[in-house]
Amino acid sequence: MASPVHENTIVIRPADDLLDQHPAIKRAAAELADAYATRKLVSDDDLEAIGAAIATALALKPKFEAAVSTAGNAVTSIVIESANPAIQQLPWETLYIDGFGFVARDKRFSLSRRIPAIPCYRHAPGAGPLRILLFTAITEDQSRLNVEEEQASVQEALMPWIEQGVVQLEIPDDGRFSTFGRTLNAFQPHAVFLSGHGEYRANTFNDNAPVSVFLFEAEHGMDSHGVDQSTLANAIHGMPIECIVLSSCQSGKGSSDSLTSGLMTRLAALGIPHVIGMRESIRDDAGIRFARTFCGAIARRERIDVAIQAARQSIRKPHAERHPDPLDARPAEPGHGQWCLPALISNTPERPLIDWDFTPRPPERVNESVTLNSITLPARFIGRRRQLRAWSDRLRERGFQQLLITGPGGQGKTALAGRFARKLEEDGHRVIAWSARPESRWRDFEFELECLLGPDRLKQFYAMTERHEDEASRVKLMLRFLQAVPGGLVIFFDNLESLQDPMTRTLKDTHLSHWIQRIQAERPGFLTLIVTSRWKLPEWPDDSHLSLRHLGYNDYLQLARQHRLPRTLLDDPDRLRRIHRTLHGNARALEFFVAAIRDMEAGEESTFLQALADSQAESQTDMALAEVYRHRGEEERELLARLTVYDTPVPLEGVVRIGRDLKTAPAPLLERLVDVSLVEPSRTDDLDCMEYQCSALVSDWLARQRPRPTAARTLTAAAQYQHYLFRHQRPTLEQAMRAWRALVRANQTRQAHRLALDHIVGPLNRAGQYKRILNDWLPAIRRSDAQEIRAEALGQSGKQHFHLGNYSAALGYLKQSLAIQQEIGDKAGEGTTLNNLSQIHATRGDYDTALDYLKQSLAIQQEIGDRSGESATLNNLSQIYDARGDYDIALDYLKQSLAIQQEIGDKAGEGATLNNLSQIHAARGDYDTALDYLKQSLAIRQEIGDRSGEGTTLNNLSQIYDARGDYDTALGYLKQSLAIQQEIGGKAGEGTTLNNLSQIYKARGDHDTALDYLKQSLAIRQEIGDTAGLCVTLFNIGHIHLQNEEREAAVSAWISVYRLASKMNLAPALDALKKLAPQLGLEGGLDGWKKLATRAQPGE
Structure with a gap:
């Protein structure tokens, strides 16, 4: 409840010649300022001397006696009003009235300052809730501030109001000026706390005007970056800020010549209704008490002048009343002389910070998460500010970087590492993450890396791995190929303690060991390696190792705000601090502890907390989790167990699919499981809905508690849902693979094989993953008892071997496939296989055999109406006649193919055929027609994003202009083509383009440059076997x-x-x-x- 304030205000308007009439006051004020500047102890006697002198000079006692006699129980407001800068620089907060004492800390009064020239706000305050921004700056080149304790104190004061929805608190994790500007725009705060170091620079030795600065963190590094009052005012301009608190040294200091020379007065002149600053250097402990009390007061709807009055009073309290922090062993700082430093400028102290006539809504407690290559991360990272800032800057430096994060369980190693990785991803790096979990397959990590290479470079990689038998040399080769990844690469290995020897701490997994050792040996400049484990890896360099201590209390409070804390905890900060000490800062243990005590009585909670205190730190999370589980109903437990069948998050309908037979609807059961943190929710962008998953920690715990097999009906339901999700809502390769894994686990083998052939092998083939298809996907499918599926798998095996240049093996598989297809009457498959057989013979130069296969294929495709297959075969027929120089027949086939592609809407095929048509006309010397086809091809390929095809067409365009002697235009097209080929890793196209570039320079007579390009082309074509x-x-x-x-x-x-x-x-x-x-x-x-x-x- 806000304190009542009497309508009558004591307004003190000193004469402008006050200091001329009383020079002793001016001297005393200067001496007091010097005492603060030189860190001398300032006593109440010192303050009383100058405060009483000011009161006596103005004969104030009668005014106060009259005001108090009529105010009753209400607060009497005191306003110091003056437009004279020298008058405003006096320490009015020390005002001492005989019989009343220091009025600026007496609860019967409030004291503020007013500058008449500053206009009053005319518009109404904004709507609630009250948005408070606590922005702190920590710099290495200044003395260390206890920012963590200040943030903790503010959170403790505001926690009950945050839980009710009265207040919203934002605490950014870095103190850069750019972050300040972004946060202002995004959060639109009503009250801003700027906490850090400040300076008042009087410029005694030159003619420059005095300036006040706030020391933000530098954009790079941990030093300070001073921002003056004008720049700060520009950043704040236009914001709905009602109050700004400058909790920094000398933020209230100014010049006796100008009202706008100080930070506080400059912001007040901007029109901000309430501005608070510190007249001199305020001690750390005093600033913390001030912030805590002031925030609590404004949340209780106190007037701004009453709130600062209470905050001044709190600074006087003995240091022992502060809540002790077990991690803070620094000596107490005396608070004498500090209480009078906070000063308020407000022309309308009665103006509220917001319109309090609103209905508070408690914040939603949905702890959303995000995934990074199946590693679950918090959607918003909290805590570890200093480590985050220091290591973020270091990991962004040029060249090879590495970081190992170690620490006890539950301290946020994965979350911190994930934050680093995601920040680098935002900078343009590609991130490949792999966690040492039972469900994680090493080949998935290798697959992700191979996908980065592109089809052409992957084909080269496969060819060269034949000469590298040991894994270490293959890793070295892969690192060489990965250099071409644009933007750089981050490799993130998580949870490695599960793969370390308990005694020696060495890695037991040879794959992982080879990768880490080779990366550290090569130190590739394009790569950043981030690793997490509970234990330090032997031989890991100390300067790249971050050992996490227990999470600090301030960070713990920020995490606690994400959970629904019982009211008894919100109102008792001492209990929160005890929980922090007991749980050793373990964030996951806190999550389950909060969930567990919701169902407990006070005595039971105390007993449980003591049991946790008596246990080993490593077992506390399990104990808290067990207590949460014990209070769940039977159907909640059953649904939780069933959810482990999903290895990735699924929407609500996926949960419903596996819980239809439960008596209670799955949705409310799921809601209760989320509420106690047993299930993790996350938002998916592609479906724009929430998804749910049983966390890895909970899954592991359940497996240890009730190791029973999952029911077949649950496995089948989950598999059918994943398949449904792929077919109707998420038609991606990743989802197809999820559905395939689920179908295999549910023993739905034939359906899994069909899914792989229809929707997985094709995309992998286009990505150049020929060996992976042969090794990981096709062997099992070739053993299918379904003849049609077996034949198709054999045909696909032949196709992959063809791409790899293994023509004999390809021919063998394709002939087996053809025999089965002819036996079972699979005409469509037979047509496709005949077409594929033709390509082997065409590549070998056996055009007659190739032609025979193509004609058989074409007849079948025309017979069964396979228009897509027909167009592909017609196109392949054209290339046979083109190679033979029979351009008329080639042209006829291409025109037929083009007509079909345009009819069925095959844009990719159309773009390729138009390109091929151009080459026929170019060979005949009809460059105008060739140019027309190429322009059409280029437009289509750019429209559909066919970068490889675009590069090819640009190259062909260059040859038209080369033939015409327009070398400048030809050179322009070739350079565009080369850039694309190098971007996508298209080595074959790059080799062709380099060759063609040489011919431009040859035609110009520059034989040296021509030979250089030819040598580059030769090296590439030898490398890839072209x-x-x-x-x-x-x-x-x-x-x-x-x-x-x-x-x-x-x-x-x-x-x-x-x-x-x-x-x-x-x-x-x-x-x-x-x-x-x-x-x-x-x-x-x-x-x-x-x-x-x-x-x-x-x-x-």
Whole structure:
């Protein structure tokens, strides 16, 4: 209940010549300021001397006697009003009236200041709840402030009001000025606390105006960044702030020449109704008491002048009344002379901070979480401010960075590491996270990394791994390939204590050990390694190790605010501190402890807390969890057990699917489980709804308590729901894999195989994951008892081997597939397999066999009406005739293919066919038509986001302009194409583009640059095994050597072309050599090249 304030106010208006008439007051004020500045002990006697002198000079006693006689039990407001800067600089808060004492700390009065020139607010205060921003700055280059205790004290004072919905409190986790601005805009506070260091710079030695600054944290590093009153005022301008408290040294200090030279007066001049500052350097302990009492008072709806009066009184109280912090062993600071430092400027002290006529709504207690590669993290990280700031800056530095976070269970290691990883992700890094959990598969980690490479680079990686037998060298190779990941890479290994030897602390898992050792040995500049464990890994460098101590009380309070604390706890901060000490700052134990005591009587709670105190720290979480579980009903327990069947969060309907047979509806049961933190909720962006999951900690505990198998009906229900979710709401590869795992676990084998073939193998194939498909997905499906599924799996095996260049193996699998499809009459499958068989023979140069397979495929596809398959086969037919130089037939097939693709809306196929059509017309010299097709292809590929196709088309566009002699335009297209190929890791396209770039420079006569590009192209094409491309590049290298009069080197390059082209029967290369032979005086055309190749040594 707010204190009553009498309507009559004592307004003191000193004359402007007060200090001229009483120079002793001016001297005394200066001496007092010097005492504070030099940290001398200021006693009440010192304050009384100057306060009484001011009162006597103004003859104030009669006014006070009259006011008190009429005020009764109400507070009498005292206002010091003056527009004179020198008058405002006097220590009015020391005012001492004989018979009344210090009026600025007497509960019968309130004291504030008024500057007449400042306009009063005309608009009404904003609506509740009261939004309070507590913004603190911690800097290394200034003396250490006990910010944690101040934040804890404010939270203790406001906790009951927060729980009722009367107050909302925001405490940012860093003190940078940029963060201050963002928080103001997002939170729109009514009251702002700025806590930290302040300075008043009088500039005695130059003509610059005095300036007051607040020392924010620097944008980078832990030093300070001073922000002056004007800059701070600009940041606050336009905000709905009713009160700002500058809890920093000298924030209330100003010049005797100007009202706006100080921080407090400048903000008051901005029009903020209530501004509080500290006239001199205030001690840490005094500032903490002030903040606690002031916040509690404004939450009780006290007037601002009454609230600051109570806060001044609290500073006088003995230090022992403060709640002790067991982690704070610093000596007590004397509070003498501190109570009079807080000063208030307010032209309307009666103005409320908000419109209190509103209905408070208690805050919702939904502890939402987010996931990072299946690792659950809090949606909002709380605590560990200093470690967060220091290590965030370090991890953002250029070059290789690593961090191992260790500490006891429940101290937030995963949450802190996840916060670092997510911050780096926001900066553009890719994050791959893996947790050492029983359900986590190492190959999932490898799969995530391989997906970063892109199809072309992954194909190269697979080819090169054949030469690396041991895992350490394969890890080294992967790190080399990962260098191309744009923006950098973060690898986050979590929960490694489960894989460490209990005695030696070494890693027992060889995969993980190889990765960490190789990363630390290579120190790749693009990579950041973050690891968490309870124990330090041997040989881990100390300067990259963060050992977490128990969570501080301030951070603990912020976490406690996320839970529904009983009223008895809210009103008793001492009990909260005891819980913090008992639980050793364990955040998870707090979560379950709060849930457990909701069902307890006071005596039972005390007994339980003592039992926790007597137990080992490592077992406290389990004890609290067991107590929560003990109070759950049978159906709640049953639903909780069933929820463990889901290894990822699911929407409410997924929970309903597995709980339909329960007597109570699953929704209210789930709500109660969430309420006691046994189930974790999180919000999903793609479905815009809440999802739920039994946390890993709870799942593990349940497995230890009741290790019984999950009922088959529950497994089936969960699997069918995951499959439904994929088909109707979340058609992603990730969800398809979740559904597949659920179907396998439920023994729904045939459905799992069908799902894999229809929706998993295809996307993995497009991502270049050929080996993973062969090793992880197809073996089991090839053993299916369903002939159609087995045949398709065999066909897919052939397709993957084809992509890997294993043509014999591919041919064997495809022939097995074809035999089964023909046996069972699977026409669609037969048509697809015939088409795939053709590609093997076409690649080998056996165009007649390829043509025969394609014609059989086309006949079947036309017979059964497979329009998509027909268009693909027509396109492949065109490429056979194109390779043979029969452009008319090729053109006819392409036009048929294009018509079908446009009919069925196959945009990707249309873009590819238009590109292929252009090449026919370009080969004929019809560049205008070729250009038209290429522009259409480019538009489609850019529209659908086909980056690989876009790069190819840009390259082909360059060749048109090259042929026309427009080298500048050609060069522009080639550079665009090269950028795309390098971005997506398209090595084949990159090799082609580099080759074509060389021809531009060759045409310009710059043979050195041309040769440089050709060497780069040659290296790439040798690396990826692009035989046709190698022939083209070697052919061009030969011409450069010939023009440089290096005939022997030129002929050697062309002999290499002959060997490659004759082996693969590459018609374009062989035709080019045949035409070249007469120019070199080589008789017999290709026979002449054959003789040269036979005579030459392989190394020449």
